[in-house]
Amino acid sequence: MTLTPDKPKAKARKLSMKERYSALTRDLDWDPSYVPADEMFPYTTFEGIKIHDWSKWEDPFRLTVDAYTKYQAEKDRRLYAVLDGFAQSQGHLSLTDASYLNAMKLFLQGVSPLEYQAHRNFAYLSRHLNGPGPRFASLCQSLDEIRHAQTEIHTLSNYNKYYSGFHSYLHMHDRVWYLSVPKSFFDDALSAGPFEFLIAIGFSFEYLLTNLLFVPFMSGASFNGDLPTMTFGFSAQSDESRHMTLGLEAIKFLLEQDPDNVPIVQHWIDKWFWRGYRVTALVAQMLDYMLPRKVMSWKEAFELYFEQQMLGGLFQDLAYYGIKPPRDVGKAIQEKEHLSHQAYWILYQFSHAAAFTTSVPSDETLDWLEEQYPDTFPTYRALWDKEKKNVANGGRHFVRGLPQLCQVCQIPMGFTEADSPFTICQRSVVFEGERYNFCSDGCQNIFEHEPVKFRQAWLPVHQIYQGNCGGADLGDVMQWYGMQPGDGGEYLGSPDHQNWLRWHAQADHSELGED
Amino acid sequence: MSVDAASRPVGVDIQESEQNRAVIEAIEATNADATVNHMPGMVRVTAPGRLVVSREAVEERLGREWETHEFQLAIISYFGHIKEWDDDEIVIAWDH
Ligand SMILES: [Fe+2]
Ligand SMILES: [Fe+2]
Numbered sequence A: 001m002t003l004t005p006d007k008p009k010a011k012a013r014k015l016s017m018k019e020r021y022s023a024l025t026r027d028l029d030w031d032p033s034y035v036p037a038d039e040m041f042p043y044t045t046f047e048g049i050k051i052h053d054w055s056k057w058e059d060p061f062r063l064t065v066d067a068y069t070k071y072q073a074e075k076d077r078r079l080y081a082v083l084d085g086f087a088q089s090q091g092h093l094s095l096t097d098a099s100y101l102n103a104m105k106l107f108l109q110g111v112s113p114l115e116y117q118a119h120r121n122f123a124y125l126s127r128h129l130n131g132p133g134p135r136f137a138s139l140c141q142s143l144d145e146i147r148h149a150q151t152e153i154h155t156l157s158n159y160n161k162y163y164s165g166f167h168s169y170l171h172m173h174d175r176v177w178y179l180s181v182p183k184s185f186f187d188d189a190l191s192a193g194p195f196e197f198l199i200a201i202g203f204s205f206e207y208l209l210t211n212l213l214f215v216p217f218m219s220g221a222s223f224n225g226d227l228p229t230m231t232f233g234f235s236a237q238s239d240e241s242r243h244m245t246l247g248l249e250a251i252k253f254l255l256e257q258d259p260d261n262v263p264i265v266q267h268w269i270d271k272w273f274w275r276g277y278r279v280t281a282l283v284a285q286m287l288d289y290m291l292p293r294k295v296m297s298w299k300e301a302f303e304l305y306f307e308q309q310m311l312g313g314l315f316q317d318l319a320y321y322g323i324k325p326p327r328d329v330g331k332a333i334q335e336k337e338h339l340s341h342q343a344y345w346i347l348y349q350f351s352h353a354a355a356f357t358t359s360v361p362s363d364e365t366l367d368w369l370e371e372q373y374p375d376t377f378p379t380y381r382a383l384w385d386k387e388k389k390n391v392a393n394g395g396r397h398f399v400r401g402l403p404q405l406c407q408v409c410q411i412p413m414g415f416t417e418a419d420s421p422f423t424i425c426q427r428s429v430v431f432e433g434e435r436y437n438f439c440s441d442g443c444q445n446i447f448e449h450e451p452v453k454f455r456q457a458w459l460p461v462h463q464i465y466q467g468n469c470g471g472a473d474l475g476d477v478m479q480w481y482g483m484q485p486g487d488g489g490e491y492l493g494s495p496d497h498q499n500w501l502r503w504h505a506q507a508d509h510s511e512l513g514e515d
Numbered sequence B: 001m002s003v004d005a006a007s008r009p010v011g012v013d014i015q016e017s018e019q020n021r022a023v024i025e026a027i028e029a030t031n032a033d034a035t036v037n038h039m040p041g042m043v044r045v046t047a048p049g050r051l052v053v054s055r056e057a058v059e060e061r062l063g064r065e066w067e068t069h070e071f072q073l074a075i076i077s078y079f080g081h082i083k084e085w086d087d088d089e090i091v092i093a094w095d096h
């Protein structure tokens, strides 16, 4: 048997976790005497949320600065040990295929900049929330998020030495059409008040959808030989459990403080579920199409992480406060059989204007998709069969025009109707004499609630037509995007593909045997 | 279709590593109805209603002192609500 340590006697001298937390985190707070409280905390009333007692905020992690820094330092030590080993051993050659890195390009361009923005907004909350408990939890999260941004950039910079599409990701994040989907999502949250931000990012993003967003990337990395990404992913996710807790405590706190908060929170849940869910379209296609070795289908991930855990678990809990599941959740459930296929079909046809590559799925992938989606995939498969013929005839398909975008989620209009899943869904609203278009009822509802906010949306296609993106033809726009030849387009025959074949041909030395 | 808090599953995802094996074994030993699933790079432990991580059980298997804060190095994600996290145990359960 293993040794049982002596009951630690030293513990008696130390304060318990609870005592340390209340002494070091909460007791250091004071009531202002030179200025009124509402002058010191000017941003926590305008959203209509009523808080009567900030001390009721719970933080089960009971962190103090010393414990926080001790464990974060250990997480970084572990990660950098893996990164060094990977770089020293030419680890990139043991990926399943160079095309796997398309998922990571999308991650670096689309997600890492959001980590930085999260860092900024949690820093703001750590100053501006009235209670010391949530202020300290926000401070920790702010530091976590900048750690995530930095470790992701560091990790993926190893690939930038050998592969295209990893350079200029920040420049691209602010300009490129498909990156405006995650960017506009986060900008919407950053430009909201502190409580809406907590429900948008802390609760909806970090608790409701985080598993759908991050676990597939990390498991995908693990399955495809990408040890560094798996390690940074799990390192970041270990902070995520604190972020989930902050989000869940935030919502419970708001709901418990005043019954008038309930309808406001319900509206934010409806809005931010749909906003976040639309961003997961990028994850859905990544799981089903971009990973050379599959982990699980989008449908399976959605059922496990969303339907079972959130609808079956969390929302039963929130029902106690009178909270209902998000308004458009039924549409998301219906779409689980279609989302990834529609999203990848869009990216496939527009990847000549992207910093990742796409290709017709292999027969193996097509068979796997048909197994996963027996009811719907045969229809999509017919598209790919047709496209295979185009490719065989030298006519690989790229769309030459520009698509219409949804005013809210900014995704090209390619999603279909719930009751007619192969008819494109299109909604529109006229507001002060101008027409605005939407991909879904969910996006339309969001617009109707805040038309003055969403009519300002920076829609990449409109901006190109208005002459704000470097010029009138594709080359001009690509240059303005910061893209280089070889970043996008078809994977087969791309520089990444050619290099990959060359490196592996060199590595196996089979030609030496023949001599 | 409402299911009460005592039987709705809660769970935790833990990074699969040498160091975490003792933690996972301790959770299995502490929670009689726990189910363990292996996924790429991680282990998912679920249980109906309530899941407890006990310091004593971990220390027994690890053969050294272990503070519950250390669980932060192991956890990837969870579902449920962290009801308690003190020097001796971590409890994940639904409230309502
Ligand atoms: Fe993060
Ligand atoms: Fe986070």
Ligand SMILES: [Zn+2]
Pocket (backbone or CB within 6 Å): A278, A406, A407, A408, A409, A410, A411, A438, A439, A440, A443
């Ligand atoms: Zn939309």
